[in-house]
Amino acid sequence: MLKVSGIHTFYGNIEALRGVDIEVHAGEIVALIGANGAGKSTLLMTICGKPQAAAGQITFDGADISRLPTYQIVRRGIAQAPEGRRIFPYMTVMENLQMGASMTDPVHFEDDVERVFTLYPILKERRHQRGGTLSGGEQQMLAIGRALMSRPRLLLLDEPSLGLAPMLVKQIFRVIKEINEQQDVTVFLVEQNAYHALRLAHRGYVMANGQIVMSGTGQELLANEEIRAAYLEGGH
């Protein structure tokens, strides 16, 4: 479904991605783990064309998307809940969801909103509240809900559990599984919370210094000594 080959991305002179290859198949949950500053967020943003890759190719459903502007990439069925959530702060919860639905046929709107409210009932209570006044957990739910409003086939999630209480982390991961299984959405998940992410994911990649250094099934990576030492020890 998504194939990233030999991607290099720069911020000015800094080379943030140094030849990244990744593949995500339809129906999978794929996790990407790695330390802070490894280039995980840059990879998700590069997939969406902002910044654009300096070299390499990204294909989605076989079509090259690496030269397209962002809005044309996401219109093909990719949605992202980006790092920092980036809720529109002066818009209500409802308007944020409407923004998520910018490119879908309005006839789906009522159903889609209901579906998001079923996943996250708290958003229904807050629907007239401004995004900027929500708590961190609520903003994360809204970011995921907004991404789902575009009826994506591929959902990119950037550290959805960051800064959330353990209870909420569990809930976020449960919903990701639900979205993947019941709504048939493929998920590419970036996480620092390696334990939860690898348990949930079918496959995983490990990134360091702008390169993929390891890959395998979730189980394999969880069992790997190096990964346990680098990303799991102490945490869980």
Place this chain on the structure above:
Amino acid sequence: MGYFLQQLINGLTLGMIYGLIAIGYTMVYGIIGMINFAHGEIFMISAFISIITFLVLGLLGMGWVPLALVLILVTTMLLTAVYGWALERVAYRPLRGSPRLAALITAIGMSIFLQNYVQLLQGARIKPLQPVISGGFRFLSESDFSVNLSYLQIFIIVLTICLMLGFTALINRTALGRAQRACEQDLGMAALVGIDVDRTISLTFVMGAALASVAGLMFLLNYGVIDFYIGFLAGIKAFTAAVLGGIGSLPGAMLGGLLIGLIEAFWSAYFTVEYKDVAVFSIMILVLIFRPTGLLGKPDIEKV
């Protein structure tokens, strides 16, 4: 009392003209964070488009004033919108992402260019227009003074109010307005939900120019003379209005415009005409000392 009321009417009329121009400054600043110094020239160009359309309609024997005004309004809005669109497309879009100073200098350059462009095409002499809407109401008549509310002032006030209501609904209720606000709050995120950001920015310039063009037509009708230089002072006043109201805020722009119109009218009436511009700018400085974000400006929300 009558004298006071008269200044109130004059000030409001003037303020509505400033407010309509100010919206263009505030919207462009809101969406791409630049001060479009050529916006005053867009206003000036619209006044020229209006006067030319008047002459053309006159030559065609179009004598019925209400219909002529509607035709001129529509023509001016459309043609001025094209100028606003082209300005962004040609001068500003290629510089997107470059340092702010580059955009600022380009804006000043475009301002000078457009002035010279009109001067070259239309000449430097002032262009007069005979009164189109005359007459009005007189009330509170005393022996030596009566309050005068002209039909032209009613036209300006009513038209501005209608435009503002329509425009507010457009921004708050429609998908286009939502996209515009989304771009204002987070350009990158707007692109991530599928908004064509470049198109939305173009539309912002188009809307700003269309509103300024109504102000251009009103200015022409109100003063009866224009030249290639009117955009400079009107532009600075409208920009001041936008800052006073809180740059980025639409109601702020209108409020700032009204305040500046009122200050100008009352200062000229009770103090000296010569210092009216000084008064306007002094009051802006005073307000900004106590409220740096302007009267209705919103403080930056911390990005989480």
